[in-house]
Amino acid sequence: MERYSMFKNKVIVNxxxxxxxTPEKLFSSELFKEVLARFFDRLKYRQSRFIxxxxxxxPEGFSPLHYTISLLRLLTSYNAEGILEINNEYAPIxxxxxxxxxxxxxxxxxxxxxxxxxxxxxxxxSHYTSYSYHHAQFIRDNEELKHLILKVYRAICENxxxxxxxxxxxxxxxxxxxxxxxxxxxxxxxxxxxLTNIPFIRLALMEPPLILYPTMNFREGVFEEIAFNPLENAxxxxxxxxxxxxxxxxxxxxxxxxxxxxxxxxxxxxxxEIADFEEIKDxxxxxxxxxxxxxxxxxxxxxxxxxxxxxxxTGYASYSERHDYFGYLxxxxxxxxxxxxxKRGRLPLHGAMVAIRLKSGAEANIIMIGDSGAGKxxxxxxxxxxxxxxxxxxxxxxxxxxxxxxxxDRILGYGTEIGAFVRLxxxxxxYAFEEIDRSIFMNPHRNNARVIIPVTRYHNIVKGYPxxxxxxxxxxEQPNEEDAVIEFIPDIDRALDVFRxxxxxAKGTTDEKGLTHSYFAxxxxxxxxxxxxxxxxxxxxxxxxxxxxxxxxxxxxxxxEGYELEGPKLAALELFNVIQNLSK
Numbered sequence: 383m384e385r386y387s388m389f390k391n392k393v394i395v396n397x398x399x400x401x402x403x404t405p406e407k408l409f410s411s412e413l414f415k416e417v418l419a420r421f422f423d424r425l426k427y428r429q430s431r432f433i434x435x436x437x438x439x440x441p442e443g444f445s446p447l448h449y450t451i452s453l454l455r456l457l458t459s460y461n462a463e464g465i466l467e468i469n470n471e472y473a474p475i476x477x478x479x480x481x482x483x484x485x486x487x488x489x490x491x492x493x494x495x496x497x498x499x500x501x502x503x504x505x506x507x508s509h510y511t512s513y514s515y516h517h518a519q520f521i522r523d524n525e526e527l528k529h530l531i532l533k534v535y536r537a538i539c540e541n542x543x544x545x546x547x548x549x550x551x552x553x554x555x556x557x558x559x560x561x562x563x564x565x566x567x568x569x570x571x572x573x574x575x576x577l578t579n580i581p582f583i584r585l586a587l588m589e590p591p592l593i594l595y596p597t598m599n600f601r602e603g604v605f606e607e608i609a610f611n612p613l614e615n616a617x618x619x620x621x622x623x624x625x626x627x628x629x630x631x632x633x634x635x636x637x638x639x640x641x642x643x644x645x646x647x648x649x650x651x652x653x654x655e656i657a658d659f660e661e662i663k664d665x666x667x668x669x670x671x672x673x674x675x676x677x678x679x680x681x682x683x684x685x686x687x688x689x690x691x692x693x694x695x696t697g698y699a700s701y702s703e704r705h706d707y708f709g710y711l712x713x714x715x716x717x718x719x720x721x722x723x724x725k726r727g728r729l730p731l732h733g734a735m736v737a738i739r740l741k742s743g744a745e746a747n748i749i750m751i752g753d754s755g756a757g758k759x760x761x762x763x764x765x766x767x768x769x770x771x772x773x774x775x776x777x778x779x780x781x782x783x784x785x786x787x788x789x790x791d792r793i794l795g796y797g798t799e800i801g802a803f804v805r806l807x808x809x810x811x812x813y814a815f816e817e818i819d820r821s822i823f824m825n826p827h828r829n830n831a832r833v834i835i836p837v838t839r840y841h842n843i844v845k846g847y848p849x850x851x852x853x854x855x856x857x858x859e860q861p862n863e864e865d866a867v868i869e870f871i872p873d874i875d876r877a878l879d880v881f882r883x884x885x886x887x888a889k890g891t892t893d894e895k896g897l898t899h900s901y902f903a904x905x906x907x908x909x910x911x912x913x914x915x916x917x918x919x920x921x922x923x924x925x926x927x928x929x930x931x932x933x934x935x936x937x938x939x940x941x942x943e944g945y946e947l948e949g950p951k952l953a954a955l956e957l958f959n960v961i962q963n964l965s966k
Contacts, residue, residue, distance in 0.1 A: 383396045383398075383399070383501065383503065383621050384396065384399075384621065385399045385400045385412065385413070386400060386412070386413045386416075387622075387641060388416060388417075388420070389641070389642045390642075391495070391496055391497055391595070392496065392497045392499065392642070392644055392645060393413070393417070393496050393497070393498055393499070394499045394500075394501060394641055394644055395413060395498070395499070395500050395501065395557070396501050396503070397500055397501060397502045397523055397527070397560075398501070398502055398503040400413065401523075402527065402530060403526060403530065404530075405455070405458045405459075405530070405533075405534050405537075406455070408530060408531070408534060409451055409454065409455045409458075414451070415447065415451065417492075417493060417496075418447060418450065418451065418489065419447055420492075421488075421489050421492045421493075422436075422446065422447065424492065425488075430488075431481075432481070432484070432485045432488060435478070435481055435482075435485070436449075436450060436475075436485065438474075439474035439475050439478075441471050441474075453465075453472050453475060453476075454486075454538055456472070457537070457538040457541045457542055458534055458537045458538055458541070459537075459541075460541060461541040461542075461544060462476045462479060462541065462542055462544065463544075476542075479542055479543060482542060483539065483542055483543060486535075486538060486539060486542070490535050490555075493531075493555070494553065494554070494555055497558055497594060497644070497645050498556070498557050498558045498559075499557060499558065499559050499560070499561070499644050499648060500523075500524060500527065500556070500557035500559070500560035500561070501560075501561055501562075501563055502520060502523060502560070502561070502562045502563070503562075503563055503564070503581065504516075504562055504563065504564040504584065505564070506564070506565040506566070506567070516562075517585065520560070520562050520585055520587070521587060523560075524556060524557055524560040524587050525556075527556045527557065528554070528555055528556025528557070528589075529556075531555040531556060532552075532553075532555050535555065536550075554589045556589065557587070557589065558588070558589055558592050559586060559587065559588050559589070559592070559648045559651070560586070560587040560588075561583045561584075561585065561586050561587075561624075561648060562583070562584050562585040562586075563581035563582065563583055563584065563624065564581055564582055564584045565579055565580075565581045565582070566581075566582050566659070566662045566663055567663065567664060568636075568662055568663065568664060568665055568666065568667070569664055569665055569666040570666075571666070571692040571694070573611050573613060573614075573689070573692060574613060574670065574692075574694075576613060576616055576618045576620075577613075577618070577625070577636070577638060577670070579620045580618075580620050580623045580624065580625050580638060581624065581625065582624075582625045582626075582627050582636075582662060583624060583625065583626050583627070583648075583651075583656065584656070584659070585656075586648070586651040586656070588651060588652075588822075590819050590820055590821060590822070591819065591821050591822075591823060592649075592821070592822045592823065593822075593823045593824075593826060594645045594649065594822065594823065594824050594825075595824075595825055596645065596646065596706045596707050596708065596824055596825060597703045597704075597706035597707075598703070598704060598705070598706050598707035599707065599824075599825050599828045599829065599830050599831075599832075600707065600709070600830050601707055601709040601710055601713065602704070603684075604905045604909060604910075605684050605685060605686055605697075605713075605714060605717055605905075605906070605910070606683070606684070606685045606686075607685065607686055607687070607688070607910055608685045608686070608687050608698075609687070610687065611687050611689060611696060612672060612675070612677060612680055612685065612687060612696065612698035613672065613696070615677050615678060615679065615680075616672065616675050616677045617675065617676050617677055617678075618638075618672075618675060622640055622641050623638055623639065623640055623641065624638070624639055624641065624644070624647060624648075625637065625638045625639075626639065626647055626648075626650045626651075626654070626656070627656060627657035627661070627662050627667075628650060628653075628654035628655070628656070628657065628715065629654060629655040629656070629657050629661075629840060630654060630668075630669065630715060630716070630718075630719045630798050630799075631719060631723075631784070631785065631796055631797060631798040631843055631844060632796070632844055633667075633668040633669060633719055633722055634657050634661050634662075634665070634667045634668055634669070635654075635667060635668065635669035635670070635671060635715055635718065635719070636667045636669070636670050636671070637650060637671045637673065637711070637715060638670070638671065638672050638673065639673040639674055639711070640673065640674030640675065640701060642674060642701070643673060643674045643706065643711075646673070646706070646707075646708050646710075646711050647673065647711065649708060649711075649822050649824075649834055650711065652801045652820075652821075652822050652834040652835065652836055653712060653799050653800065653801040653803065653834055654715075654798075654799055654800065654801075655800050655840040666692075666693070666694070667694065668693075668694070668695070668722055669694070669695055669696075669697070669715065669718040669719065669722065670694055670695075670696045670697070671696070671697035671698075671699075671711075671714055671715055671718065672696070672697065672698045672699070673697075673699045673705075673710070673711055673714075674699065674700075674701045674705075675698065675699075675700060675701060676700065676701040677698075677700065680698060680700050681700055681702070682700055682702050682704060683698070683699075683700050684697075684698070684699045684700070684705065684710060684714060685697075685698050686698065686714065686717065686718060686721070686910075688721065695718045695721050695722055696718075697714040697715070697717070697718050699711075699714060708803060708824060708832065708834070709803070712782075712803055713906055716782070716783040716798060716799075716906055717906040717907045717910075718907075719783065719785075719798055719907075720783070720785075720904070720906055720907030720908065721907045721910070721911060723785045723907075724907065724911055724914050724915060724918060727787070727918070728785040728786065728787045728796075728918075729785060729786050729787075729915075729918045729919060729921075729922045730783070730784075730785045730904065730906075730907055730908065730915075731749065731751055731780075731783065731784050731785060731786060731795075731904070732751065732752070732753060732782070732783055732902070732903050732904035732905075732906060732908075733749055733750050733751035733752055733758050733780075733782075733783075733784070733855070733903070734749070734750050734758035734761075734778075734780060734781050734782065735747065735748065735749045735750075735778075735779040735780050735784055735795045735797065735847070735849075736748055736765065736776060736777065736778050736779065737775075737776070737777040737779060737847050738765065738773060738775075738776050738957075738961060739773070739774045739775040739776075740772055740773060740774060740958065740961055740962065741772065741773065741774045742962060743774075744961050744962050744964065745961070746850040746851055746960075746961045746964055747779075747795065747847045747848055747849055747850050747851070748850065748851040748853065748957065748961075749784075749786075749795055749849055749851065749852050749853065750853050750854075750855045750936060751852075751853065751854050751855060751881060751902070751903050751904075752854065752855030752856075752857065752886060752903050752938075753884060753886050753898075753900050753903040753904070753905070756855040756856075756857045756886045756903065756938065756940065756941075757855045757857045757938025757939070757940035757941075757949065757950050757953070758781075758782075758855050758938075760805075760938065760940055760946075760950040761855070761936070761938055761950040761953045761954055761957075764950040764951045764953065764954035765954050765957075767951070772958050777838065777842050778797075778802075778837045778838040778842070779795055779796070779797045779838065779842055779843065779845075779847055780795070780796075780797030780798055780799065780838075780843065781797075781799060781801075781802035781804075781837055781838075782798075782799060782802065782803065783797075783798045783799070783906070784796055784797045784798055785798075786849060786922060787846070788921075788922070788925055789846065791929070792848050792929065793848070793849045793922065793925055793926060793929065793931060794846035794847060794848055794849070795846070795847050795848075795849050796843065796844060796845075796846055797838070797842065797843035797844075798843065799843070800836055800837070800838055800839065800840055800843065801834055801835060801836045801837055802834070802835055802837045803832055803833075803834050804832065804833055804834075804835065805830060805831070805832060806823070806826060806831040806832060806833050807829075807830075807831060807946070820835060820836055821833050821834065821835050822834040822835075849926070849931055850931060850932065850964060851931070851932050851934075851957075851960065851964075852926055852931055852932065852933045852934075853868070853933075853934055853935055853936040854880050854881055854903070854934070854935040854936070855886075855903075855935075855936055855938050855940075856885070856886075856935045856936065856937045856938065857886050857887055857937075857938045857939060857940040857941035857942070857949075858885060858886060858887040858897060858941050858942070859937050859939075860937065860939055860942060860945075861937050861939075861952075865937065866937075866956075867936065867937050867952055867953055867956040868934060868935075868936050868937075868953070868956050868957065868960055869934050869935050869937075870932050870933065870934035871933055871934045871935070874923050874924065874927055877923060877927075877933045877934075878919060878920070878923055880935055881902050881903070881919070882901060882902060882919075883899060884899050884900040884901055884902055884903040884904075885897060885898070885899050886898060886900070886903065886941065887940075887941025887942070888941070901915075902915065902919065932960075932964070936953050936956075936957070937949075937953065938950050938953045939952070939953075
């Protein structure tokens with residue numbers, strides 16, 4: 383890896399090669415010079431008065447950049463008056479303290495508005511991350527950089543103005559996310575040799591709340607299958623890539639992402655559990671995903687390849703601003719999960735599952751199926767809001783994608799993610815702020831604004847919960863005298879038709895509009911393997927009806943204007959009644 387890299391509004395610092403623990407090292411670093419130079423460029427573009435002030439008052443023979451750095455360096459140790467006694471060449475700036483103070487504030491804010499990532503490298507296959515001492519050192523290195531920047535900023539401001547602040551704001555000024563990376567030897571087939579030396583993320587530290595601004599705010603189309611391994615002609619430069627080893631339910635996925643998409647790739651820490659060293663060392667993953675490669679012939683494409691020979695399902699997303707959206711990273715990973723699950727005889731589900739125990743003692747494990755914006759997560763959120771009144775305990779098994787399996791004559795539900803990628807608009811007012819200390823926000827100012835929040839533990843994902851209710855999330859119909867909020871379907875064929883039809887009113891989470899249809903509400907593997915999925919669906923629905931699992935649909939009304947919050951709340955209340963009746 384390079385000492386650092388900057389792209390658009392992102393900066394990635396390799397702490398192993400560029401460790402700063404003193405103000406002098408900070409000011410001498412190439413990164414500090416580049417950040418200040420970019421700040422100057424921004425001031426020139428905006429035709430700011432600050433660039434005119436600095437340029438006009440820089441003595442002849444000095445560059446404004448180096449002159450400013452020299453003055454900032456002095457201000458960390460001396461007050462303005464002391465500097466003028468030593469060297470009068472800074473008088474043009476220091477006689478206008480208030481203007482220079484505002485310049486410093488603007489520069490500090492410019493740095494803080496960058497997406498800042500810190501990387502610490504461990505020796506190859508060292509098992510470095512197994513020891514708590516190294517965990518503590520990793521945390522300490524991140525904390526020390528944050529405190530150094532804050533200390534330097536405060537010293538400069540206090541020495542310039544001659545005043546101590548009356549309010550100290552502990553603003554995040556170090557890394558937004560810090561990661562410890564480690565190259566690990568894994569069972570790499572020859573076809574994947576280009577990935578051998580790309581390091582794995584082993585530890586992560588996040589400074590929440592994290593607010594990111596990807597280029598795109600929705601996903602387009604259905605992922606296509608290709609007949610060749612996308613790595614055949616890949617142009618991967620190893621030192622520009624990271625690998626996030628994710629536990630996706632019972633599977634292990636190696637998610638490789640280009641550093642220019644660090645904001646998306648590193649946000650996976652809130653969605654998938656990091657795989658253990660023992661799950662990587664000398665092991666072959668179930669899934670490989672290449673995100674951000676510039677391979678000729680695959681421009682602007684998101685595709686997957688079923689590598690039967692090497693027992694790996696491989697995903698690919700090209701380097702493109704159109705793919706700068708977290709949904710592409712998340713949904714392809716889950717598509718690859720679904721394809722693998724079908725091979726193993728499980729039925730993949732696009733929906734949500736929750737285990738609920740009411741204060742009355744009644745309990746049920748509920749699955750709700752539906753495409754993006756159908757109201758699955760929102761109904762679960764309504765459960766949470768109503769929990770004080772009704773619920774004793776609520777456990778999320780999956781919030782977006784899962785699978786069911788037949789074991790010992792029972793149908794059990796399994797999840798994939800420890801987190802949720804949820805529409806900000808559809809959360810109950812105030813909830814996102816209650817969870818702000820754990821959240822990653824994406825484009826909170828735009829339509830389809832999203833937040834990534836941890837919602838469950840990995841233990842709950844892989845435990846296997848017996849299914850009691852299996853419901854389709856209907857967001858486009860309002861309940862009436864004939865059509866209840868929750869309607870149970872007594873006929874297998876009609877039930878299969880409802881789920882096959884996959885109707886929903888699009889909410890702007892993709893490029894679709896109006897009433898749309900998606901086979902089993904699951905364009906992530908079910909459509910691509912429709913024949914296999916259809917056979918599995920018949921098998922599982924017959925088992926559900928034979929074992930007394932209630933199958934039907936729940937009208938969330940999420941797609942109906944004015945019912946975005948009230949609809950899921952009414953659905954949640956009706957579910958409470960159903961759970962009570964199930965236990966009688």
